[in-house]
Amino acid sequence: MLRIGLVLFLIFPFLFLLTQFQVTSWPDMGELIWAFKNSFLQATLSAVFSLVLGFWVALGLLALNSPRTRRLRFVLEVLCLLPNFLPPIFILLSALSVIDPFPMGIAGIVIVHSLMNFGLAAVLLASTIETKLGGIIELAYVEGSSRWRFLRQGLLPMLKKDLWLLGLFIFVICFGSFAVPLIVGGGRGTTVEVLIYEKIRLSSQWGDAVLLAFLQSVFIFSLSFIASRGKGSLHHRPANLRLLGSYSGLMVIGVLSFVYLFGYAQGFVSGLAMISTFYELQSALVWNFLGSIVLGLSVGVLCYGGLMWIAYCWPKKWFERFLNGYVAPSTSLACFCLLILGPNEGLYPFLKIPLALTVLSLNSLFRMGWDSELHALQNQMTVAYSMGASPNQIFREVLFPQLSRRAGLLAGIASIWACGDFAVSRILAHHDLSIAMMTETLMSGYRLNQAIVLSSLIVVAGFICFVICVGGSRVLSRKFAP
Amino acid sequence: MKHFVLFIAVVFLTLFLAVLNRTDNAAPSSSLPTVRVFGYASFTGRWGPGPLLKDLFEKTCKCKVEFIEGSDSGILLQRLKIEGESLGADVVVGLDQFDLSKATAEQPWRKLSLGQLDVYDAVRPALANSYFVPYDWGALTFVARRGELVHMPGSLDDLLAPELAKKIALQDPRTSSPGMQFLYWVIRTKGEEEGFRYLQKLMSQIHSFSPTWSTAYGLFTNKQTKLVYSYVTSPLYHETEEKKKDYLALPFTEALPVQFEFVGIPDFCRHCDLAEQFVNLMLSPEGQKIIMEKNYMFPVMKGVMENTPFAPLMNVKTLQQVEILSATEVDRLLRRWTEIRRGELN
Numbered sequence A: 001m002l003r004i005g006l007v008l009f010l011i012f013p014f015l016f017l018l019t020q021f022q023v024t025s026w027p028d029m030g031e032l033i034w035a036f037k038n039s040f041l042q043a044t045l046s047a048v049f050s051l052v053l054g055f056w057v058a059l060g061l062l063a064l065n066s067p068r069t070r071r072l073r074f075v076l077e078v079l080c081l082l083p084n085f086l087p088p089i090f091i092l093l094s095a096l097s098v099i100d101p102f103p104m105g106i107a108g109i110v111i112v113h114s115l116m117n118f119g120l121a122a123v124l125l126a127s128t129i130e131t132k133l134g135g136i137i138e139l140a141y142v143e144g145s146s147r148w149r150f151l152r153q154g155l156l157p158m159l160k161k162d163l164w165l166l167g168l169f170i171f172v173i174c175f176g177s178f179a180v181p182l183i184v185g186g187g188r189g190t191t192v193e194v195l196i197y198e199k200i201r202l203s204s205q206w207g208d209a210v211l212l213a214f215l216q217s218v219f220i221f222s223l224s225f226i227a228s229r230g231k232g233s234l235h236h237r238p239a240n241l242r243l244l245g246s247y248s249g250l251m252v253i254g255v256l257s258f259v260y261l262f263g264y265a266q267g268f269v270s271g272l273a274m275i276s277t278f279y280e281l282q283s284a285l286v287w288n289f290l291g292s293i294v295l296g297l298s299v300g301v302l303c304y305g306g307l308m309w310i311a312y313c314w315p316k317k318w319f320e321r322f323l324n325g326y327v328a329p330s331t332s333l334a335c336f337c338l339l340i341l342g343p344n345e346g347l348y349p350f351l352k353i354p355l356a357l358t359v360l361s362l363n364s365l366f367r368m369g370w371d372s373e374l375h376a377l378q379n380q381m382t383v384a385y386s387m388g389a390s391p392n393q394i395f396r397e398v399l400f401p402q403l404s405r406r407a408g409l410l411a412g413i414a415s416i417w418a419c420g421d422f423a424v425s426r427i428l429a430h431h432d433l434s435i436a437m438m439t440e441t442l443m444s445g446y447r448l449n450q451a452i453v454l455s456s457l458i459v460v461a462g463f464i465c466f467v468i469c470v471g472g473s474r475v476l477s478r479k480f481a482p
Numbered sequence B: 001m002k003h004f005v006l007f008i009a010v011v012f013l014t015l016f017l018a019v020l021n022r023t024d025n026a027a028p029s030s031s032l033p034t035v036r037v038f039g040y041a042s043f044t045g046r047w048g049p050g051p052l053l054k055d056l057f058e059k060t061c062k063c064k065v066e067f068i069e070g071s072d073s074g075i076l077l078q079r080l081k082i083e084g085e086s087l088g089a090d091v092v093v094g095l096d097q098f099d100l101s102k103a104t105a106e107q108p109w110r111k112l113s114l115g116q117l118d119v120y121d122a123v124r125p126a127l128a129n130s131y132f133v134p135y136d137w138g139a140l141t142f143v144a145r146r147g148e149l150v151h152m153p154g155s156l157d158d159l160l161a162p163e164l165a166k167k168i169a170l171q172d173p174r175t176s177s178p179g180m181q182f183l184y185w186v187i188r189t190k191g192e193e194e195g196f197r198y199l200q201k202l203m204s205q206i207h208s209f210s211p212t213w214s215t216a217y218g219l220f221t222n223k224q225t226k227l228v229y230s231y232v233t234s235p236l237y238h239e240t241e242e243k244k245k246d247y248l249a250l251p252f253t254e255a256l257p258v259q260f261e262f263v264g265i266p267d268f269c270r271h272c273d274l275a276e277q278f279v280n281l282m283l284s285p286e287g288q289k290i291i292m293e294k295n296y297m298f299p300v301m302k303g304v305m306e307n308t309p310f311a312p313l314m315n316v317k318t319l320q321q322v323e324i325l326s327a328t329e330v331d332r333l334l335r336r337w338t339e340i341r342r343g344e345l346n
Helices: A002-020 A029-062 A067-085 A088-098 A106-142 A147-175 A179-184 A192-203 A206-224 A247-272 A275-313 A317-325 A331-340 A348-376 A378-386 A391-420 A423-428 A435-443 A448-480 B002-020 B050-061 B073-087 B100-106 B124-128 B177-190 B192-205 B213-221 B234-241 B272-283 B285-295 B327-345
Strands: B034-040 B064-070 B091-095 B132-145 B168-171 B206-210 B227-231 B247-249 B258-264
Touching: A002 A206, A002 A275, A002 A317, A002 A331, A002 A348, A029 A067, A029 A106, A029 A147, A029 A179, A029 A192, A029 A206, A029 A247, A067 A106, A067 A247, A088 A106, A088 A179, A088 A247, A106 A147, A106 A179, A106 A247, A106 A348, A147 A206, A147 A348, A179 A192, A192 A206, A192 A331, A206 A317, A206 A331, A247 A448, A275 A348, A275 A391, A275 A435, A275 A448, A317 A348, A331 A348, A331 A423, A331 B073, A348 A378, A348 A391, A348 A423, A378 A391, A391 A435, A391 A448, A423 A435, A435 A448, A448 B213, B034 B050, B034 B073, B034 B272, B050 B064, B050 B272, B050 B285, B064 B073, B073 B091, B073 B100, B091 B100, B091 B272, B100 B327, B124 B132, B132 B177, B132 B272, B132 B285, B168 B177, B168 B213, B177 B192, B177 B213, B177 B227, B177 B258, B177 B327, B192 B206, B192 B327, B206 B213, B213 B227, B234 B247, B272 B285
Parallel strands: B034 B064, B034 B091, B168 B206, B168 B227
Antiparallel strands: B091 B258, B132 B227, B132 B247, B132 B258
């Protein structure tokens, strides 16, 4: 029952819109093929480049695995993850300051997607390599294997499944990406997601939009059958990773961080010169900052709950297959669905925005390693079950204490995303509720540099939410420890 | 454990209640009626004219004004359709001439009786519609940086010069009002067939078709492009707010297109008299001054712009006729544009 409930929660935008709008005709095939071709091409290239760069950077991060360099590694990991959390327009404008001329269209989309996802790929890969292969790397080092030989004959074959999964994860993120193709596509790279938006915004062709979103979901769902699941491991001991660690990876972090930070810093400095314009808005800044925190924390709590809900329902073959293949509904569809559903005043945006962001991000969080964590615990669950433990007991005493920290980390990431969101909030809220929305309002005038200054508060709010989610989950994990 | 959960719950609840009860969000006093104004974000936002108009209006109206935002006119119309009636939309601001047919087709509107308005001659044709009245306007042209181009373009054909290859930032006409204005300008100036042939040639000159004016302008200010399609008043913003005189709006031999922003009152308004008073305020000298200074657009009423830096900018040759295209016609033109765009890419 709980499983069905979760499935219904995830697909409810489709179900609701299908009850509201009739799919009367098949969309223009030329347009559909064009959009699918663009989506597929940009998502494939983005996934490949993100993986290649991410792998290289991961080797750099692995070079810093001694206790002395832990802090530096943390800073570098934050640098890697930052572009994933800043609004895409800032990454774009920063990249534009460095890459001149910037190629708009598919090439531009791929560059921005790679810039946004390489860090996530690197951090996830570095963690996978450490937890799964740490011991083997150490053994190969002791046995005198060369780096290239180990890479070719050891690491890559053993990581094949994880690389497929990570690649698919990035592919899915990029395939469903909305803001980047809309802005960087420059009219050249209309993707399915942008086409859905155009259908709703321009001509109110809701039926076509629902059909397109459905086709997109079916496509991703079928793709998920290609990649089989990866296996995770929760426990690892510190290992000597000197064989793999490469300082050139750190150089890549430096270069890529420069690409997205340089323009940002330039805009920040120019914006600071006009900081006096913020003085009269101090009260609005404080309230919107609190609004960002409330939205970020709400999404964090909902995602934490959602991930635990998935864990409680685990394992079941069809359920796992559904979660692996499911792709979140189009951003525009999910938002307009919630806009139609019930009132939008007072308290409602604070309920609807977190709900929409949870529906849109829960699946990405699941693919970001939650599935591997659950697989790693499957044996313990089987043993506990065969010894007569009830599902409640298994969840309370086996799963929750071991999963809480990871769920907190993922919920923290979702809360950072929520702090940076303005697309969903703009549709569902009646006025600026958060710093991200305020930033977007500034951008829609001439005040781009002031918007960049203001966006630094998004990072602060995101960081606070992240720390609260991670800290809270650790406390819960300790309290529940048997 | 219980203490921890309780602590988190209390912190969360306090934050939540604080944000809900913020001063500008508090439920209006029940004795005062609330006028709900639907508008786009840069109008209703803190840097736009909205908050100042609200303060001015609330001083005299014995009412509260509440803004409901949509990111642009397209989203605004969708929002109006979905929740306008249930929420009680009293005033809608920010529709341009290409939105009017769609707005009229989707919603019933109230006839406005504003009497004789002393507007500029360029505005007079926009008064023909009895459901909507323009509250500001702007002529659109290309904006460049001083000294960056050897030959500043002075006509549409000059935009095809090799020096400008991939250096022009335009807006996507499907999602942006200035983008639609450019498409209309070309078609009006050159005729439909010749216009689309011209657009086909122009495609190779375009750096990008951005979804919004702000993105295109951001590309330009980031020096990715040498020209951007914007308002003749754009350089004035940089001069006034940033003290920069680097930008200039280019004069063209072709008459420039004009964007009018309209205000209207939906037929299902709840406080229709107050709504009409609000529209009157927007057209009053104080209201027009606020709109001009915050929106960087020309006022429609005479007597506001004189002796301000805006006045000399108005002396540009503009298209004399204001054509309100039907929704079908707009859709047809956009489809042709999309085909050219797609054809160029395949």
